[in-house]
Amino acid sequence: MANSIEWQELSKKGLWSNNPALVQLLGLCPLLAVSGSVVNALGLGLATMLVLTSSNIAVSLIRKTVSDAVRLPAFVMIIASLTTCIELLMQAFTYELYTILGIFIPLIVTNCAILGRADAYASKNPVLPAAWDGLMMGLGFTLVLLTLGAIRELLGSGTLLANMHLLLGEAARDWTITVFADYPGFLVAILPPGAFIITGFLIAAKNVIDKRLQERAAARKEKPVKGSKRVRTTGNIA
Numbered sequence: 001m002a003n004s005i006e007w008q009e010l011s012k013k014g015l016w017s018n019n020p021a022l023v024q025l026l027g028l029c030p031l032l033a034v035s036g037s038v039v040n041a042l043g044l045g046l047a048t049m050l051v052l053t054s055s056n057i058a059v060s061l062i063r064k065t066v067s068d069a070v071r072l073p074a075f076v077m078i079i080a081s082l083t084t085c086i087e088l089l090m091q092a093f094t095y096e097l098y099t100i101l102g103i104f105i106p107l108i109v110t111n112c113a114i115l116g117r118a119d120a121y122a123s124k125n126p127v128l129p130a131a132w133d134g135l136m137m138g139l140g141f142t143l144v145l146l147t148l149g150a151i152r153e154l155l156g157s158g159t160l161l162a163n164m165h166l167l168l169g170e171a172a173r174d175w176t177i178t179v180f181a182d183y184p185g186f187l188v189a190i191l192p193p194g195a196f197i198i199t200g201f202l203i204a205a206k207n208v209i210d211k212r213l214q215e216r217a218a219a220r221k222e223k224p225v226k227g228s229k230r231v232r233t234t235g236n237i238a
Contacts, residue, residue, distance in 0.1 A: 006129065007129075007132060010129065010132050010133050010136055011132075011136050013133075013136070013137075014133065014135075014136025014137040014138075014139060014140045015136055015139060015140045015143070016140070016206075018137075019140040019141070019144065019206075020113035020137055020140060020141045021140070021141050021144040021145070021199075022144055022202060022203050022206050023206075024113065024116070026111065026112040026113040026116065027048070027111045027112065027113045027141060028199075029104075029107065030044055030048075030104040030107060030108075030111070031141075031144070031145055031148065031195075031199070032192055032195040032196060032199065033104060033192065033195070034100075034101055034104050035145050035148040035149040035152060035195060036149065036152050036153065036156065036190045036195075037149055037152070037153040037157075037162060037163065038146060038149045038150050038153055038160060038161055038162070038164070039097065039149075039161070039162070039163050039164050039166055039167050040097070040100060040101060040149060041142075041145040041146050041148060041149030041150075042142070042145070042146060042149070042167060043090075043094065043097045043101060043166075043167050044101055044104060044105070044145060045138075045141060045142030045143075045145040045146060046142065047086045047090065047105060047108060048108055048111065048113075048114070048138055048141055048142065049134075049135065049138025049139060049141065049142050050082075050086055050138070051079060051082045051083050051086055051108050051111075051114060051138075052113065052114050052117060052134045052135075052137055052138040052141075053131055053134035053135045053138055054082045054134075055075070055078050055079045055082055055114055055117075055118055055122070055134065056117060056118060056121070056122035056130040056131055056133060056134030057122075057127055057130060057131045057134070058078045058082070059075055059078060059118040059122040059123050059130070060122045060123070060125060060126060060127045060130035060131070061127060062074070063122070063123045063124065063125075071119070071123065072115075072119065075115060075118045075119060075123075076109070076115065078118075079108075079109055079114055079115060079118070080109045083105070083106065083108045083109045086105070086108070087105050087106060090105060094166060094167055096166050097166040097167050100166070113137065113141065117133060117134060117137055121133050122134065144202065147202065148195065148198055148199060148202065151189075151198050152189050152190060152194060152195065152198060154179055155186045155189035155194070156185060156186055156187070156189040156190035156194070157183065157185055157190070158178065158179050158180030158181075158183030158185065159176055159177060159178050159179060160176075160177040160179060161175040161176055161177055162176045163176075164176075
């Protein structure tokens with residue numbers, strides 16, 4: 001069973017230091033293609049997170065019974081089955097959003113982040129740590145999607161949270177926030193080139209933050225402890 005330090009390390013890796021979108025650069029195809037708005041980003045992010053967490057649990061459960069010869073095919077079958085379940089649920093409850101996301105829901109099967117976590121972590125660890133690893137990795141991916149979707153929607157159409165009823169029902173129909181009234185729109189932000197540019201800025205911002213954190217940590221180590229004094233000892237000469 002993992003201790004509290006290991007849980008914290010898994011959380012830190014999934015959300016920041018080993019984020020699948022900003023560090024591993026995995027799953028970029030759907031991330032860049034459907035993150036034109038918050039609702040699209042949230043829908044794809046939640047679907048990916050559910051598949052990632054569930055597949056980690058399933059892989060961890062069978063880790064001692066599957067041989068190395070069929071390990072990867074078994075993982076792919078698990079991920080494909082779970083993706084199909086998510087796809088059917090979206091068709092039943094969020095059909096309009098499902099039609100917007102289109103082929104990128106089935107493409108969750110080919111997301112390297114999911115297969116990578118199944119092989120690198122879930123296949124070697126117990127169920128609870130594997131589930132937490134999948135949840136944190138999925139959450140980190142979803143947060144990047146949401147950030148990218150919010151920026152693209154704001155720059156592209158001047159609104160936030162538009163069409164949230166497609167995912168959350170009629171109660172969210174009036175959640176639209178108009179940030180810029182009579183905004184002509186910035187087409188590049190909504191198109192794939194805008195996604196590439198904004199993603200590049202997000203990666204650069206993370207690298208800058210990491211560098212400053214490392215510099216502060218190094219400065220704290222080099223800074224002498226306040227009030228400390230060196231004690232000199234002298235011996236008596238007989």
